[in-house]
Amino acid sequence: MRTVFFVGKGGVGKTTSSASLAFHLASAGGKVYWVSIDPAHNLCDIAGCRPFRGAREIAPNLLAEEIDMERCTEAYIEKNIARMKETYRYLGILNLEGAFDILRYSPGMEEAAVTAALADGIRRYRERIDCIVVDTPPTGLMLRMFALPFTSILWIEKLSEWRRTILGRRKTVNSILGKDSPYREAGDEAGEDPVLRELGVEAERASFLKAVFADACVVLVTDQERLSLDESLRIRDGLARIGIGISLVLLNKFRALNETGKRTIEAFSDRTVVKVPFVEDTADRKVLAETAAGWAELITRTE
Numbered sequence: 164m165r166t167v168f169f170v171g172k173g174g175v176g177k178t179t180s181s182a183s184l185a186f187h188l189a190s191a192g193g194k195v196y197w198v199s200i201d202p203a204h205n206l207c208d209i210a211g212c213r214p215f216r217g218a219r220e221i222a223p224n225l226l227a228e229e230i231d232m233e234r235c236t237e238a239y240i241e242k243n244i245a246r247m248k249e250t251y252r253y254l255g256i257l258n259l260e261g262a263f264d265i266l267r268y269s270p271g272m273e274e275a276a277v278t279a280a281l282a283d284g285i286r287r288y289r290e291r292i293d294c295i296v297v298d299t300p301p302t303g304l305m306l307r308m309f310a311l312p313f314t315s316i317l318w319i320e321k322l323s324e325w326r327r328t329i330l331g332r333r334k335t336v337n338s339i340l341g342k343d344s345p346y347r348e349a350g351d352e353a354g355e356d357p358v359l360r361e362l363g364v365e366a367e368r369a370s371f372l373k374a375v376f377a378d379a380c381v382v383l384v385t386d387q388e389r390l391s392l393d394e395s396l397r398i399r400d401g402l403a404r405i406g407i408g409i410s411l412v413l414l415n416k417f418r419a420l421n422e423t424g425k426r427t428i429e430a431f432s433d434r435t436v437v438k439v440p441f442v443e444d445t446a447d448r449k450v451l452a453e454t455a456a457g458w459a460e461l462i463t464r465t466e
């Protein structure tokens with residue numbers, strides 16, 4: 164199974180290109196899960212269907228889903244506040260419960276929620292899907308999303324280490340104070356510790372996503388505007404910092420090569436740059452599917 168991410172500056176044609184690939188592969192008989200994690204959704208606009216919740220088969224072999232960022236972030240926060248309150252129940256005596264409600268305003272919640280939703284979607288459908296096509300959010304959020312599993316793994320390792328130290332100290336206090344120990348209720352066994360268990364769940368999800376990202380095909384969509392090239396270079400460098408390479412570059416809405424186009428080809432001379440022609444009717448599914456005919460094979464072949 165292949166996972167393909169479409170990245171690029173706003174308006175260059177990420178959603179359109181992801182639609183092209185999704186329709187192309189589905190019309191050739193491949194089972195496709197086309198998912199948008201862009202808060203400004205337009206999968207439905209492009210596919211010409213009414214917005215819907217969850218995943219739905221919008222064409223034969225083509226399952227589409229728009230992850231509602233706002234709803235999924237809200238749900239993620241509520242679920243995690245509840246989990247934290249449950250995990251740290253014993254802190255109730257210190258009246259620290261309210262501190263968890265502040266999580267609502269914590270930075271990083273959007274990318275955490277969106278990557279969790281993406282991981283769930285991939286897990287749910289990967290057994291019956293040949294290709295997952297992902298339309299990504301704007302660059303800043305997209306880069307944070309890709310970086311998240313890498314940073315999470317480092318943090319989880321550190322937090323687990325600290326947690327084990329805390330449990331070790333508790334054990335010492337418990338053995339000295341016996342039934343008078345304030346930690347008697349909280350427990351001191353690593354195997355039974357709810358915090359370590361939660362960290363384990365997060366570690367598993369982060370490793371799963373890290374593997375998905377490391378194995379994915381990243382398609383950079385750009386056009387011949389100078390600002391698109393500037394952002395493309397930032398994306399390339401940002402992804403390179405976390406060890407993710409760009410597999411293919413689409414020079415979209417192509418009519419005639421200009422200076423920026425030449426610079427783009429030069430900047431990505433170690434990659435295949437495909438000129439994707441400007442098409443008159445991007446709302447036509449057949450036209451979209453045909454647009455990908457020139458490059459879809461490069462993706463399915465890229466390792």
Ligand SMILES: Nc1ncnc2c1ncn2[C@@H]1O[C@H](COP(=O)(O)OP(=O)(O)OP(=O)(O)O)[C@@H](O)[C@H]1O
Pocket residue numbers: 171172173174175176177178179180201203205415416417439440441442443445
């Ligand atoms: N090959 C093409 N030929 C002609 N028009 C195109 C082509 N690709 C995209 N477009 C048009 O460019 C506009 C932007 O495309 P699209 O919405 O796919 O970009 P995007 O990168 O997803 O934008 P956003 O960052 O806002 O999500 C749309 O009007 C779309 O129809």
Ligand SMILES: [Mg+2]
Pocket residue numbers: 177178179201203205298
């Ligand atoms: Mg888009």
